Amino acid sequence: MSTQANAAADRAVMSRLWNAIPWSDVRVKLIAGLIILVAWQVGVAAFAPRFVAKPLGIAAAFPAVITDADFLAAVVSTLGAVLKGLLIAVVGGVIVGISMGRVKFFDRMLNFYVNGLYAMPMVAVLPLLAIWFGYESDARLATIVFAAFFSIAMNARDGARSVPPEYLEVCKAYRAKRRYIWFDITLYSSLPYLVAGLRLASGRALVGAVIAEFFVSLEGVGMYILAHARSFQHNEAVIGVLALAAFGLFVEGAMNWVMRRFLPWARRG
Numbered sequence: 001m002s003t004q005a006n007a008a009a010d011r012a013v014m015s016r017l018w019n020a021i022p023w024s025d026v027r028v029k030l031i032a033g034l035i036i037l038v039a040w041q042v043g044v045a046a047f048a049p050r051f052v053a054k055p056l057g058i059a060a061a062f063p064a065v066i067t068d069a070d071f072l073a074a075v076v077s078t079l080g081a082v083l084k085g086l087l088i089a090v091v092g093g094v095i096v097g098i099s100m101g102r103v104k105f106f107d108r109m110l111n112f113y114v115n116g117l118y119a120m121p122m123v124a125v126l127p128l129l130a131i132w133f134g135y136e137s138d139a140r141l142a143t144i145v146f147a148a149f150f151s152i153a154m155n156a157r158d159g160a161r162s163v164p165p166e167y168l169e170v171c172k173a174y175r176a177k178r179r180y181i182w183f184d185i186t187l188y189s190s191l192p193y194l195v196a197g198l199r200l201a202s203g204r205a206l207v208g209a210v211i212a213e214f215f216v217s218l219e220g221v222g223m224y225i226l227a228h229a230r231s232f233q234h235n236e237a238v239i240g241v242l243a244l245a246a247f248g249l250f251v252e253g254a255m256n257w258v259m260r261r262f263l264p265w266a267r268r269g
Contacts, residue, residue: 053234058242061235071224075243078213078220081137082247084206085144089201091150093146094194096187100153101160114157118150122208126215140212140220147208148201155197159190191263195255202251206244 037055044054065071100107100114126143133139163186171181213222225240 015254023122031038049232051232051234053238056125057235058238062187062239063211065236065239074118074224076211078222079247081140082144082202082209085141086148086198086202087143089145089148089152089205090194090198093149093197093201096186096267097153097156097158097197098160098182098190101190102182102186107157114150114153117146118154118200122211123145126211130212130216135216136217139216140209140218143208143212144205147204151200151204152194152197155193155200155264156190159193160186160191163189180205192259195259195263198210199252203213203248206248210244244246 041055044052052177095112096106096110100110122143125146129142130139133142149230167185167189168181171185187200209220210222210225211219213220214226217223221240221243225237226239228240
């Protein structure tokens with residue numbers, strides 16, 4: 001019994017010491033990242049072919065890549081198309097989603113198709129979009145809109161359905177005009193759902209843009225990654241992948257800032 005008690009006491013002391021360490025989110029993330037990089041470097045050096053990208057090789061190639069005019073043009077082309085497609089998807093998705101959430105006729109008419117098309121793989125639709133819009137940037141834009149639209153529409157629909165009934169009853173009691181009910185009540189109450197939908201849509205839009213660039217052979221980060229991977233310049237290709245990941249992190253950070261700054265009431269509980 002004394003041995004077990006001593007072991008329990010030792011574990012309690014170690015737990016208190018561990019909890020006393022002033023860990024911060026940034027420090028923990030840096031430590032985790034360092035562990036991943038060391039494991040990556042050692043594992044590739046020990047078991048993988050020489051052409052496989054390594055952290056030290058990526059770091060050596062990074063300054064030349066980010067100052068390369070071709071790489072910068074590819075980034076501008078891809079991200080510009082993604083932002084343009086997201087804007088179109090947000091406008092259309094909000095209109096369709098809120099209409100479905102508040103009007104039963106639209107919901108019965110469109111819900112089946114929105115759910116079905118959301119589940120459809122983008123790769124299956126891309127050959128058709130390439131034929132319809134041509135093997136050029138319009139096909140990429142159509143793919144981005146297709147990838148992002150349904151996430152926005154479904155979240156906007158759920159947000160419109162979540163409006164508390166008492167809000168609408170107060171509007172009716174004070175004989176509020178219909179535009180106030182739609183924009184000041186329904187749309188504003190749906191904003192947390194729209195932010196969540198934009199998070200999903202931005203990732204799907206980025207995937208759609210890269211897949212379209214692969215398939216249509218368009219200038220962009222996707223084609224930059226594919227060309228350098230085929231020529232065994234894997235360090236440069238990984239930097240392209242990191243650029244896409246950085247954009248995703250930027251969108252996530254922007255959405256978190258919007259929630260904290262403008263919608264703090266939506267994060268309670």
